[in-house]
Amino acid sequence: MKCRVLTVKEESDILVVQFEDSPFRSAAGGQPCDFGTIKTKTFEGKVTEVLFNNLVEVKSIKGTLESGDVDCEIDQDRRKLLSRMHTAEHIFFKALEKELKDLELVKINLNEDLSYLFVKAKDLTWDNLIKAEEVANQVIKDSKPIKEFKIKKSDILKYPELRIKEEKILDDKVRVIEIKDYDKSACSGTHCKNTSEVGNLLISKFKSAGNGKFEIVFTLDVLEEMYKFANVARLASGILGVEVDKLPSILKNTRQEVESYKKLVRHQKLDMNEELLGDIKLLHNSFVGVEKKELINGADKLLDEKTVLLFQNSAKKPQVLLFVSKDLVLDANEMIAKVVENFGGKGGGKKDFAMCSIEKDEDKVLEFVKGMINS
Numbered sequence: 001m002k003c004r005v006l007t008v009k010e011e012s013d014i015l016v017v018q019f020e021d022s023p024f025r026s027a028a029g030g031q032p033c034d035f036g037t038i039k040t041k042t043f044e045g046k047v048t049e050v051l052f053n054n055l056v057e058v059k060s061i062k063g064t065l066e067s068g069d070v071d072c073e074i075d076q077d078r079r080k081l082l083s084r085m086h087t088a089e090h091i092f093f094k095a096l097e098k099e100l101k102d103l104e105l106v107k108i109n110l111n112e113d114l115s116y117l118f119v120k121a122k123d124l125t126w127d128n129l130i131k132a133e134e135v136a137n138q139v140i141k142d143s144k145p146i147k148e149f150k151i152k153k154s155d156i157l158k159y160p161e162l163r164i165k166e167e168k169i170l171d172d173k174v175r176v177i178e179i180k181d182y183d184k185s186a187c188s189g190t191h192c193k194n195t196s197e198v199g200n201l202l203i204s205k206f207k208s209a210g211n212g213k214f215e216i217v218f219t220l221d222v223l224e225e226m227y228k229f230a231n232v233a234r235l236a237s238g239i240l241g242v243e244v245d246k247l248p249s250i251l252k253n254t255r256q257e258v259e260s261y262k263k264l265v266r267h268q269k270l271d272m273n274e275e276l277l278g279d280i281k282l283l284h285n286s287f288v289g290v291e292k293k294e295l296i297n298g299a300d301k302l303l304d305e306k307t308v309l310l311f312q313n314s315a316k317k318p319q320v321l322l323f324v325s326k327d328l329v330l331d332a333n334e335m336i337a338k339v340v341e342n343f344g345g346k347g348g349g350k351k352d353f354a355m356c357s358i359e360k361d362e363d364k365v366l367e368f369v370k371g372m373i374n375s
């Protein structure tokens with residue numbers, strides 16, 4: 001394509017080229033700018049950025065660029081892919097909007113491989129996304145024609161179903177992209193002529209971005225991605241020993257069970273074994289996975305006159321907590337130091353309370369503590 005260059009300015013290692021009428025599109029509506037090449041008999045360069053007002057940034061490969069006629073070639077494969085991504089975004093967003101009435105579009109970031117959609121909604125789950133994805137893929141299969149036309153900004157009230165961010169339209173004309181019997185959206189990007197050109201669409205990731213915002217990642221030509229997902233499902237089904245289609249319900253149950261166990265552990269009654277060693281009362285017991293905080297709170301209620309309190313707790317590393325009533329000459333900190341010396345681990349504390357983790361022989365700690373009290 002022959003185009004006319006008016007001026008060329010060199011800025012560090014980039015050429016800023018002023019076209020009379022640039023064939024390269026600038027970024028718009030979440031769609032990145034065109035790439036391509038500019039050639040003359042004596043020059044070759046690559047487009048790296050397209051600015052507004054027909055300004056294009058070019059990286060020189062060889063020769064010197066001067067004003068006059070040049071050959072421009074747009075990277076059509078890339079533009080085609082971005083057009084498909086962009087069309088997919090229109091189709092999917094509309095589908096999700098049908099699913100969630102309070103949905104709001106925050107930002108679009110289209111790329112050649114993965115594209116990002118940022119939305120706002122009260123709640124958004126995989127259930128919603130999967131339903132919207134199904135609708136979107138059906139619209140793609142239905143081969144709906146897509147056309148563009150312009151309307152006057154003052155006429156937008158005549159199109160109540162038009163998706164538009166009015167404040168972003170600076171022109172008095174609005175470019176509308178219409179997917180037949182499905183969606184009308186104000187947009188300045190490039191799109192397919194028919195929904196079937198999109199291929200197929202997969203939501204590959206989604207996460208909350210805080211404040212009611214969500215990030216949705218989608219991709220096209222999904223075969224490779226599908227195998228990755230299938231592998232995750234198949235490996236998980238192997239680990240759990242259940243059919244792939246049972247995984248969601250099994251995991252939901254497992255999660256509920258874990259939550260109820262956690263609750264149970266949190267409310268474990270601190271039942272203690274009691275032994276008299278001379279005139280000292282030793283209260284001791286072992287627990288599994290109890291929060292340290294629970295044990296420390298529980299100690300208050302259990303500590304009596306002339307009492308030593310020994311909690312052992314099996315967590316990632318076994319823990320030993322030792323409380324000594326203030327009327328005793330025993331020193332919890334010194335006793336814990338001896339425990340660490342004999343059983344490994346680390347810890348410390350004060351005269352009335354000290355704690356440590358240990359490395360070995362969990363089952364011998366009680367006898368060891370008794371020995372220290374007796375001596």
Ligand SMILES: [Zn+2]
Nearest residue numbers: 029086187189
């Ligand atoms: Zn668009």
